[in-house]
Amino acid sequence: MPPLSNLATRDVETLVHPYINLASFRDTGPLIIERGRGVYVYDTEGKPYIEGMAGLWCTALGYGNEELVEAAAAQMRKLSFAHLFTGKSHDPAIELAEKLKEIAPVPISKIFFCNSGSEANDTQIKLVWYLNNSLGRPNKKKIVSRMKAYHGVTVAAASLTGLPANHRDFDLPLPGFLHAACPQHYRFAQDGESEAQFATRLAAELDALIVKEDPATVAAFIAEPVMGAGGVIVPPQTYFEKITAVCAKHDVFMISDEVICGFGRLGTAFGCEKLNFRPHAISVAKAMSSAYLPIAGVMIPENVYQALLAESKKIGVFGHGFTYGGHPVSAAVALKAIEIYLRDRIFERAAALAPIFLARLEAFNAHPLVGQARGLGLIGGVELVADKRSKRSFLPQHGVGARAVQFAEAEGLIVRSVLGDVLTLCPPLVISAAEIDELFDRLARALDKTLHWVTRERLAQS
Numbered sequence: 001m002p003p004l005s006n007l008a009t010r011d012v013e014t015l016v017h018p019y020i021n022l023a024s025f026r027d028t029g030p031l032i033i034e035r036g037r038g039v040y041v042y043d044t045e046g047k048p049y050i051e052g053m054a055g056l057w058c059t060a061l062g063y064g065n066e067e068l069v070e071a072a073a074a075q076m077r078k079l080s081f082a083h084l085f086t087g088k089s090h091d092p093a094i095e096l097a098e099k100l101k102e103i104a105p106v107p108i109s110k111i112f113f114c115n116s117g118s119e120a121n122d123t124q125i126k127l128v129w130y131l132n133n134s135l136g137r138p139n140k141k142k143i144v145s146r147m148k149a150y151h152g153v154t155v156a157a158a159s160l161t162g163l164p165a166n167h168r169d170f171d172l173p174l175p176g177f178l179h180a181a182c183p184q185h186y187r188f189a190q191d192g193e194s195e196a197q198f199a200t201r202l203a204a205e206l207d208a209l210i211v212k213e214d215p216a217t218v219a220a221f222i223a224e225p226v227m228g229a230g231g232v233i234v235p236p237q238t239y240f241e242k243i244t245a246v247c248a249k250h251d252v253f254m255i256s257d258e259v260i261c262g263f264g265r266l267g268t269a270f271g272c273e274k275l276n277f278r279p280h281a282i283s284v285a286k287a288m289s290s291a292y293l294p295i296a297g298v299m300i301p302e303n304v305y306q307a308l309l310a311e312s313k314k315i316g317v318f319g320h321g322f323t324y325g326g327h328p329v330s331a332a333v334a335l336k337a338i339e340i341y342l343r344d345r346i347f348e349r350a351a352a353l354a355p356i357f358l359a360r361l362e363a364f365n366a367h368p369l370v371g372q373a374r375g376l377g378l379i380g381g382v383e384l385v386a387d388k389r390s391k392r393s394f395l396p397q398h399g400v401g402a403r404a405v406q407f408a409e410a411e412g413l414i415v416r417s418v419l420g421d422v423l424t425l426c427p428p429l430v431i432s433a434a435e436i437d438e439l440f441d442r443l444a445r446a447l448d449k450t451l452h453w454v455t456r457e458r459l460a461q462s
């Protein structure tokens, strides 16, 4: 292991990093990114990388967008902070809320602003609990999400998340959070089961789960249209139609977590439009501001708003809110980002590029290391396996995905590896067709190097 640079040593001695083995990280140190332009970021040595993950599924308009920079600077000069507490307001928040209502795929009555996807999903849960208290059904409180879902890391959002590392030794999930089956055909379909049959079974299982728990106790179901951090899992055909029917049957409130899929990732403004379902409420974050500044939102229907009114009358105040929720500078940037999305037809552009992206992605299905390469729109996952035929995964301690990420970085490409050695891809929506080709050329070289290493270390055998 080469010695760490001075900056890397200072990092290791001062920061706690999310989502890394903190013990081995002390030896490897960080990749320190210094600047960005377009779809490229540059490390402290000046080496360029294609940002194949749009940061963390969020920098949809790429780096160095002067219009966004100017929107932030202008708002900072005009009014650097104002809040929405205790009856105060400001025009960027009002305008942004209006814009979100205008582009919403379902009837939305109001927007509640917060700062992160986790806060948005936490808020969704609190509002559903409030709703059911207001409706006089205090027992209808359980929330259903799914195995491998990712909804964030605050205490309630982490309880929604269906990944072991977000629960283990954090004493989570909290009681009352249930996890339905993961809609991954590749891993969980039975022999000979078609996508539609698999979807029918999952809907029947959800129905059985709700009945077992008692529908009078089940309040809401939350889902990402395409699961991101769980390994880019595209649900089987007809899944959401069938799941939505089950929710409707039991009067279960349906929330679409659009933190990744919102704002064009699947080639439509919202992921639920691509996957053909109509949620009651929507969580948005990330690409809403193209991640130039943090901002998130909870988009709620009229009946939830009516519950907030009723509870406010009863209690005297709506006791929820974040200091920086709807921050005027973040809101001004988000407004500008949405203006650019609509003006430059970025969602349509993503839809037009998707066939090129998916063709290159799916070509990896022929690679000896790849169990399945899958995606939708401009999001993709490449699941590495020890044995293609049996779909056997590598042992987690071999860190095959993490090693592939290192090979990709050596090739000048940033990708991520998530649970089960799935390499995830989510490039900025402004990527060009030529840059997509370059991204996949680099990934192909990284996969070949990974294969060479796996073979040399005989990792496929254990």
Ligand SMILES: Cc1ncc(COP(=O)(O)O)c(C=O)c1O
Pocket: 056, 057, 115, 116, 117, 118, 119, 121, 150, 151, 152, 153, 224, 228, 229, 257, 258, 259, 260, 285
């Ligand atoms: C679908 C989804 N929901 C929620 C979150 C949590 O967002 P944050 O990290 O901003 O709290 C994420 C983050 O990746 C996400 O992918």
